[in-house]
Amino acid sequence: MNVLHLSAECYPVAKTGGLGDVVGALPKYQVGLGVNAMVIMPYYDRKFVAEHTFKIVHQGSGKLGYRSFDYQILKEDSGVLGFDLYLVKIPDLLDRPEIYSYPDETEQFTAFQLAVLEWLVNSNIKVDVFQCHDHHTGLIAYLIQNSANYKTLAKTPVVFTIHNGQYQGWMSWEKFHYLPGVDPSTGGLLEWNNCINPLAAAIKCCTKYTTVSPSYLDELSINSNGLEFLFELEGKKGIGILNGIDIDVWNPKTDEMLDTNYTPTTVKSGKAKNKAVLCEQFGLAIEKPLVVFIGRLVLEKGADKLTELIKEIMLRNQDEVSFLVLGSGEKQIENDLKELQSYLKNYNCYIGYDEQLSHQIYGGADFILMPSRVEPCGLNQLYALKYGTIPIVRSTGGLKDSVIDFENQGGYGIRFEDVSVLQMVYAVQRAIELYKDTKKVAQLRKLMMGLDFSWTKSANEYVALYKSLILKS
Ligand code: ADP
Numbered sequence: 001m002n003v004l005h006l007s008a009e010c011y012p013v014a015k016t017g018g019l020g021d022v023v024g025a026l027p028k029y030q031v032g033l034g035v036n037a038m039v040i041m042p043y044y045d046r047k048f049v050a051e052h053t054f055k056i057v058h059q060g061s062g063k064l065g066y067r068s069f070d071y072q073i074l075k076e077d078s079g080v081l082g083f084d085l086y087l088v089k090i091p092d093l094l095d096r097p098e099i100y101s102y103p104d105e106t107e108q109f110t111a112f113q114l115a116v117l118e119w120l121v122n123s124n125i126k127v128d129v130f131q132c133h134d135h136h137t138g139l140i141a142y143l144i145q146n147s148a149n150y151k152t153l154a155k156t157p158v159v160f161t162i163h164n165g166q167y168q169g170w171m172s173w174e175k176f177h178y179l180p181g182v183d184p185s186t187g188g189l190l191e192w193n194n195c196i197n198p199l200a201a202a203i204k205c206c207t208k209y210t211t212v213s214p215s216y217l218d219e220l221s222i223n224s225n226g227l228e229f230l231f232e233l234e235g236k237k238g239i240g241i242l243n244g245i246d247i248d249v250w251n252p253k254t255d256e257m258l259d260t261n262y263t264p265t266t267v268k269s270g271k272a273k274n275k276a277v278l279c280e281q282f283g284l285a286i287e288k289p290l291v292v293f294i295g296r297l298v299l300e301k302g303a304d305k306l307t308e309l310i311k312e313i314m315l316r317n318q319d320e321v322s323f324l325v326l327g328s329g330e331k332q333i334e335n336d337l338k339e340l341q342s343y344l345k346n347y348n349c350y351i352g353y354d355e356q357l358s359h360q361i362y363g364g365a366d367f368i369l370m371p372s373r374v375e376p377c378g379l380n381q382l383y384a385l386k387y388g389t390i391p392i393v394r395s396t397g398g399l400k401d402s403v404i405d406f407e408n409q410g411g412y413g414i415r416f417e418d419v420s421v422l423q424m425v426y427a428v429q430r431a432i433e434l435y436k437d438t439k440k441v442a443q444l445r446k447l448m449m450g451l452d453f454s455w456t457k458s459a460n461e462y463v464a465l466y467k468s469l470i471l472k473s
Pocket of ligand 1: 016017018019021164294295296326327328352353354355358377378379380
């Protein structure tokens with residue numbers, strides 16, 4: 001079975017968050033299950049691309065409205081990722097260093113999707129299932145079913161995975177002419193709230209859609225940035241599959257980015273050494289419980305509440321806790337967090353993106369705080385569990401599906417209900433109290449590290465889904 005994953009991100013080629021982690025791991029586990037899983041993504045001018053050899057396997061041209069473009073399909077030569085990796089290169093459009101944030105993002109991702117389809121109809125690559133990820137690939141299902149140019153692909157099932165339903169790729173109707181060979185009467189399939197909405201188009205046209213946790217599937221019909229009614233209508237097509245973690249990358253026993261490796265048996269000393277390195281680097285007191293935040297500094301993650309929470313906690317429990325934040329995002333939140341550095345002791349932040357530092361933090365922290373408003377799956381808490389770091393999470397989405405409060409049967413984390421500073425303060429105070437009980441902490445660490453959140457189970461669920469769709473097509 002040939003499965004083609006289409007994505008804007010794939011670790012370690014290019015990553016800004018969970019999407020990259022998933023697309024870097026899931027195909028590898030699917031290959032392990034006997035599936036020929038391949039990934040195609042835009043070409044980025046990045047370290048991984050510079051350091052690896054790629055072969056041009058196809059070249060051609062396409063049209064984006066009135067503009068013609070030439071594209072190349074490059075294939076990574078060594079197979080180092082455990083699956084075939086293809087890149088789409090288009091001069092001046094898909095050959096840049098950043099993944100997002102260009103003003104012509106619509107043109108970038110539309111051209112990406114068109115080039116992939118052009119390649120497929122002009123080569124002998126066979127695809128049994130399209131596995132599309134997020135709105136950047138949301139037009140594929142519509143195009144194969146409605147464009148005369150791609151009708152040889154029309155029967156191929158499309159599984160569309162929603163990693164984040166907040167971002168939808170909205171395009172104005174003036175750009176409808178970017179889509180070749182389509183009859184304007186099919187435009188209703190693209191439409192949501194007076195614009196072309198690639199995420200909505202994907203939900204309408206895909207064979208099945210999946211969300212990255214079962215709870216997120218339920219939440220989309222209540223909270224999905226305007227698409228609630230659509231999710232209500234199309235709910236029968238939805239399946240929730242919890243993400244896993246790539247234990248080749250995220251394993252404290254083997255993680256080369258950690259100062260000290262450790263196992264469940266050596267977790268106490270291993271974490272203490274990693275914590276010492278972190279505390280030294282960031283000027284934090286080692287004997288206090290270390291609470292961290294890692295992630296995008298945006299409302300979705302509840303990051304706007306961090307400054308107030310940290311101030312409040314330091315006021316009430318000044319000598320009892322240390323805080324460290326790693327993240328980047330909204331400038332106001334970044335500035336507020338930086339300003340705290342000037343007058344708070346036992347607090348520090350690193351504003352930016354640093355993969356290695358994130359590993360060291362999972363390894364050295366005692367608690368990780370995730371006050372997310374929306375969390376489709378959340379990988380941080382899964383990495384934290386593997387590294388024996390106790391998650392403090394708001395009960396939402398994948399956090400709800402993967403963290404049980406330590407006061408409940410079989411529990412190991414700390415949960416709270418609302419994105420309110422008071423509830424967060426209370427949750428951190430519970431962490432401070434818990435930390436004093438060294439026996440309990442040791443027991444929880446062992447329990448968490450023994451939990452199985454690897455990809456094996458979820459990769460099987462995806463493969464079972466593909467097989468059922470192929471049988472029907
Ligand atoms: P998102 O909604 O951002 O995709 P996830 O929890 O699914 O959230 O995935 C976040 C991933 O991005 C994790 O691998 C996390 O460690 C990583 N990450 C987020 N921010 C940073 C940062 N500033 N530096 C390093 N890694 C980061």
